[in-house]
Amino acid sequence: MKNILLPTDFSKNAWNAVCYAIELFKDEACTFYLMNTYTPHIAHSRFMAASVGGEILEDAARSQSEKGLANLISRIHTEFNNPKHKFRVRSSFSLLVDEIRESVDVFEIDLVITGTKGASGLEEIFMGSNTVRIIKTVKKCPVLAVPLNFKFKAPDEIAFATDFNRFYTQSELKPLLDMAKAFKAVIRIVHVQHQISALTELQKFNLSMLRKYLKEVEHYVHTVSELNSISRTLEVFSDELDIHLLAMLHYQHSYMESITRESVVKRMAFHTQIPLLVIPELGMSGSSKNKRNNVFSFLNKPIFF
Template identity: 55%
Template sequence: MKKILIATDFSEDAWNAAHYAIEMHKDEDCVFYLLNTYTPTKVSGSFMAEALAGHSLESVIKSNSENGLKKVVGRIQKTLNYPNHSFKTISSFNLLVDEIKKIVNRENIDLIVTGAKGASGLEGVFLGSNTVHIIKCIKNCPVLAIPSHFRFTELSEIAFATDFNRFYTITELQPLLELVKTFKASIHIVHVQYKITELTEIQQFNMNMLCKYMEGIDHNIHTVTELRSVSNTLEAFAEELNIHLLAMLNYRHSLMDNLTKEPIVDRLVFHSNVPLLVLPELGMGASSASKKHSVIHFTD
């Protein structure tokens, strides 16, 4: 039974992320944990009016949170009623990331799902501030970020971005490999370089190990030149190859680590509408015949 945690603020972007996750796992036995966290730091006029009417501010916000979660479950049951799915709701007076950490550890969560739009809703932001915070702070569970308005489509083309500087264990890649096998997808290993150079011996070894893990899976290796920024390059790559999902491993000095440190003006919300799967670093626990290697040069 797969356990999936979906963070929601009751926005349409959050609903879209939940819709995607449910459709993505429609053929699997799953328990979905719907989480809404609240704090009294920002309250609307209606909350204040209810508080002045004799209810404590915290009780008013808690009630709205619980009722909001009930409405989400009702909406799911009307539009996405799969018999192999069950739902649990969690309304918590806590900071989002702190609560996610607790639930992941307590419930042994397999996947965290969140929308990719920032709280500000501004264009030109690669990931929302909450999503970036989740990716940086949650070290023991994959995170799936869904762009606004992107609806689930069968995953036939999946990309995995890497610089080949780190050895990946099969355990770390397991969530990605399971997706690839479930949807019988092709996987595109994409290596972004500022300037195309030959791989070092270590990089070559790590690349060969990746290919070994993917024996029996249709996979290709692409070396691409950087276009203004890593995020911009990956966006162009995803659009060029019609990628349905982009995956990365999150570790110190990784592409994902560098990506979240790029200047905010360079962080894109992925106008190509590609969901992002961030795999956690778990540590230690020959090329196949289908491997092809291409070099792509992007130009401004």
């Protein structure tokens, strides 16, 4: 049983991420945790005690959150109704990122799937502020961000962006490998350079180890020149090679960190229409989830009702 966390603000983008998740795991037994957080604005007035006003606003926000989740469950059952899938809802008076981190631990989440921007997100920006915060703070499982207009397509072409400056461990590459094996996908390792030049000895070693880890799946190495920004370069690469999923490891000085630190002006150019899989830095110790079943394997697990 896979545990998938689906944060939602009931926006169109969030619904599209839910649909993608259900399609991605349509052949697997999963428990989906639909989560909505609310933090009502507490209005202060000399005519209203702050505590009383706060309780009223919180009750209204809670009611709206619970109603939204109930409607979401109803829509899912109407449009999908997959007997392999179970759904739980979680409405919480909390900050989004804090609640996600807690839920990952409490419910042993294997994967977080979210939209790339929320209800108030600007259309010109691929990753909204909430998505960036989730990517930066979730350290114990991968995060999959789904663009608004992306309709599900089996990820049989996966790009893995890396600069070969860091040694990747097997535990860190496992989500990528599991995805590739599950969908018989080709992995295209893409290396973005400011100027095309020969690899250093360290880069050569890391590349050789990476290829050993990927020996069970078809893979190719592509070196490309940077176009304005890393995000823009990866967008063009993905478009030209008809990539269905872009994967990156998130660690200090990684491509993913560069993108999340880019200015809003540069991020406005990042209009990629494919899902982004962000894998957290696990190091040699690996993740506690590796002691359980991984996201794309076919193992059973007790269900808690």
